[in-house]
Amino acid sequence: MNDTLLSVKNLYKHFDISGGFLDQIKFSQGRLKCEKTWVKAVNNVSFDLAAGETFSVVGESGCGKSTLGRTIMGLYPPNGGEISYRGSRIDGLDHKQLLPYRKKMQMVFQDPYASLNPRKTIRQALADPLRFHNPQLTEGEIKDRIDEVMLQVGSDPQWISRMPHEFSGGQRQRISIARALIVDPEFIVADEPISALDVSIQAQILNLMMDLQQQRNLAYLFIAHDLSVVEHLSDRVGVMYLGTVCELSETGILFEQPRHPYTQALMSAIPKLEGGASTHVRLKGEVPTPINLPSGCVFHGRCPYVNQRCIDEIPQLNRLDDGRQVACHGVEEGRI
Numbered sequence: 001m002n003d004t005l006l007s008v009k010n011l012y013k014h015f016d017i018s019g020g021f022l023d024q025i026k027f028s029q030g031r032l033k034c035e036k037t038w039v040k041a042v043n044n045v046s047f048d049l050a051a052g053e054t055f056s057v058v059g060e061s062g063c064g065k066s067t068l069g070r071t072i073m074g075l076y077p078p079n080g081g082e083i084s085y086r087g088s089r090i091d092g093l094d095h096k097q098l099l100p101y102r103k104k105m106q107m108v109f110q111d112p113y114a115s116l117n118p119r120k121t122i123r124q125a126l127a128d129p130l131r132f133h134n135p136q137l138t139e140g141e142i143k144d145r146i147d148e149v150m151l152q153v154g155s156d157p158q159w160i161s162r163m164p165h166e167f168s169g170g171q172r173q174r175i176s177i178a179r180a181l182i183v184d185p186e187f188i189v190a191d192e193p194i195s196a197l198d199v200s201i202q203a204q205i206l207n208l209m210m211d212l213q214q215q216r217n218l219a220y221l222f223i224a225h226d227l228s229v230v231e232h233l234s235d236r237v238g239v240m241y242l243g244t245v246c247e248l249s250e251t252g253i254l255f256e257q258p259r260h261p262y263t264q265a266l267m268s269a270i271p272k273l274e275g276g277a278s279t280h281v282r283l284k285g286e287v288p289t290p291i292n293l294p295s296g297c298v299f300h301g302r303c304p305y306v307n308q309r310c311i312d313e314i315p316q317l318n319r320l321d322d323g324r325q326v327a328c329h330g331v332e333e334g335r336i
Contacts, residue, residue, distance in 0.1 A: 004087075005187055005219050006049040006072070011081035013042040013064075013071045017291075040290050041067040043243040045081075046317070051186065052213065054220040056230040056251075058266070059240035060287060065223045066110075068240070069189040072221065073107050074098055085187075103133050106180035110192040112172035116164040122175055123160040126150075130182050145182065152215075153178045154208060170201035177208065181216075189221045194229070206233060227270050231255050239263045242298040243290055245317065249324030259326050261303050261336065297329065305330040 018024045018036040026035045041064045049055050057065045070076050072083055074090070083091040090101055109115040116125055126146045130137065137145070147157040153174045164172060173193060180188055190209065194202040206229065212218060224230050230237055230251070237254050239247045239262065247260040258264045265281040283302045288294050294301055300310040309329050317325040318332055330336035 003051045004048050005051045005053075005085070006221075007082070007084040007087075008048075008072065009046050009082040009084075011042055011045045011068070011071065011083065012040075012079045013067055013076055014079045015039040015041060037291060040293055041243050042071060042078075043293075045240075045243075045245050047238055047245070047248060049187070049219055049221065051219055052217040053235045054213070054222055054233055056222040056224060056234040056237045057240055058224060058227060058230055058237060061225075062287070062290070063240040064243040064290075065240055066191050069107070069191050069221055069223055073105060073189055075107075099133075103183045104186045105189075106183065106185040106187070107189040107191065108173075108176050108180050108193045111196055112169065112176040113164060115176055116172060116179075118164055121161055121163055125164075125175070126160065126179055126182050129179065133183050149178045149181050152181065152212065154204075168201075169197050170204065173197060173201075173205055174208065177205075177212070181212065184216075185218070187219045187221070189223070191223045192225065195225060202229070209233075227255075227266065239266065242288060242293065244298055245325075245327065246299065247324065247326050247328075248317065249322075253322055253324055259320070259324065259331050259336065260328050261305055261330070262299050297327075303330075305336055307335075 015038065016036055017039055021034075024034045024036060026033050045068060047055065057068060059065055067076065071078050074093075078091050081091070082089060085101055085105065090098065120128075123146065126149065127142050130142055130145060146160060150157045150160065155171065155174050155178065159167070164175070167175065177193075193209075194205050197205065209220070210233065213220065222230070222233060234251045237249060237251050238245050239260065241262050247254065247258065247263045254263065255267065258267045265283050268279055268281040284304075285302045288298065288301060296312050297303070297310045297315050300306045303310065307329070313329065315327040315329050315332070317327045319325050320331070328336065
């Protein structure tokens with residue numbers, strides 16, 4: 001991809017939930033064994049993100065969307081794979097080595113109240129990262145920068161003397177976006193930034209994010225449940241199921257004709273105003289646990305097109321003629 005900003009290749013993130021030594025002791029086949037228990041949250045995920053692009057990640061709760069975003073940001077260390085920013089590997093860097101990238105990579109969290117320090121005023125919340133990354137700035141320059149960013153996100157600069165609890169959810173999310181923008185980033189991970197807000201406020205925040213993207217040429221990794229929002233906001237979409245990407249496509253192509261059975265089920269659940277018979281695809285079974293992933297395709301237990309190959313062999317993302325990538329044996333074989 002031209003002007004690639006972020007590149008993720010074969011990324012894995014697993015969490016050790018084994019507990020203490022005694023919790024790891026298991027009795028199997030007449031012998032005591034020490035076994036670790038892992039939550040396999042992200043498995044073999046790859047994608048590229050261009051400067052100024054919005055790449056959305058969708059899927060059910062627990063599919064690994066937020067873990068993917070936090071691992072890319074360095075909040076979780078990956079267990080495998082590569083993360084590159086403008087061609088430089090950043091997945092193995094320590095805290096000090098990551099500092100030059102912190103200014104360029106920022107995150108907006110789902111709950112703005114939990115992400116703001118309740119004991120700091122808005123001035124402190126905005127000034128601290130600016131002062132840390134730009135120690136050469138004077139206090140007057142810092143104040144001017146804070147006023148500028150507050151106006152950009154549609155907030156009153158006079159609010160900066162207040163505490164986070166004095167604001168509504170929408171106002172706090174604007175302040176969270178201002179905190180991300182204060183260090184002039186190129187890339188923002190937006191982890192469900194509107195899901196905790198009222199519908200009327202959601203539209204305002206989305207419009208704000210789109211305006212800021214045009215003004216600053218920002219790239220977004222947008223994590224969401226709401227497919228109608230994703231369709232409106234995104235350039236490309238990655239569909240995740242149980243820690244894996246099952247389909248990756250340009251937004252228009254994906255919503256017009258989804259190919260993976262799981263994507264088809266997701267799209268069929270979008271409410272429609274038109275009348276007529278329901279086309280909702282009802283999946284059988286339950287979502288498996290990420291502790292014990294199914295063999296082969298992780299979706300085979302709920303897929304209406306499953307065959308023996310799906311049970312035995314893990315599908316790989318294959319590029320189709322229309323440019324999308326799909327990890328499905330049925331699509332590869334022409335059955336779907």
